Amino acid sequence: MVLASLLEPLRVVRDNTQADLAWTVLSFTDSPITSSSGIQVAPDCCIRNAPASDLTIIIGGDNFRTEVEHCKLGSRLGPLLTSGAVIGADTGAWYLARLGCLQGRKATIHWHLHSEFAEQFLNVDVVDENFVRDGRFW
Numbered sequence: 001m002v003l004a005s006l007l008e009p010l011r012v013v014r015d016n017t018q019a020d021l022a023w024t025v026l027s028f029t030d031s032p033i034t035s036s037s038g039i040q041v042a043p044d045c046c047i048r049n050a051p052a053s054d055l056t057i058i059i060g061g062d063n064f065r066t067e068v069e070h071c072k073l074g075s076r077l078g079p080l081l082t083s084g085a086v087i088g089a090d091t092g093a094w095y096l097a098r099l100g101c102l103q104g105r106k107a108t109i110h111w112h113l114h115s116e117f118a119e120q121f122l123n124v125d126v127v128d129e130n131f132v133r134d135g136r137f138w
Contacts, residue, residue, distance in 0.1 A: 002059050002090045003041065026050050028067075028076060036062045047076045054084040060091030068098045087138040096137065097121040105134040 007023060014021040027033050027043040034040050058077070061067070080086075081101060088096045093109040094117065096102050103123045108114070108131065118126040131138060 001035070001037065003035075006057060006059075006089060024051060024053075026080075033061075047080070050080055052083060053080060055087070056080040056084060057087045057089055058092035058095050059089045060094050062091075064091040064094045068095055085136050085138060093117070094120075097124050101137060102134075105137060106132045107134070107137070108132045 003025070010021055010023065013019050024044045025033075025041060026045060026047045028047055030043065030046050032040040032042045077095070077099065081096075081099065086096065086101065088094075088102075088107070088109075090110055091113065093102065093107050094113075097107065097117070097120070102121065104125070106125045106127050107117075107121075108127055108129050109117045111128075114126065114128060118124075
């Protein structure tokens with residue numbers, strides 16, 4: 001649902017204005033990603049083969065706690081985090097904080113994780129807002 005909620009407005013803008021917008025769905029593997037509702041999304045490619053981008057959106061999903069600890073985030077996400085704007089949607093901020101991208105920055109996360117996020121990442125200025133922008137990071 002988070003993916004569709006983010007992409008659908010971009011599709012409408014692209015289709016109605018002929019804006020030069022395109023997106024690539026990435027995952028840590030080439031395997032389909034299963035959403036919390038059981039819907040499978042086939043990635044366009046693996047993160048390690050990702051093209052350069054002007055915008056990277058990280059969507060964490062429900063298993064973010066275990067995934068963030070067991071995958072090599074820095075080596076896999078690093079190139080995507082060094083250019084353009086970066087959005088941590090839903091639990092994506094957890095990944096960004098674990099990588100140190102939010103250290104000393106304002107950030108927010110889904111309301112039911114707000115306290116836990118603030119306790120886990122003491123060097124992040126966690127604010128109670130719907131969205132936050134601090135430099136390139138949203």
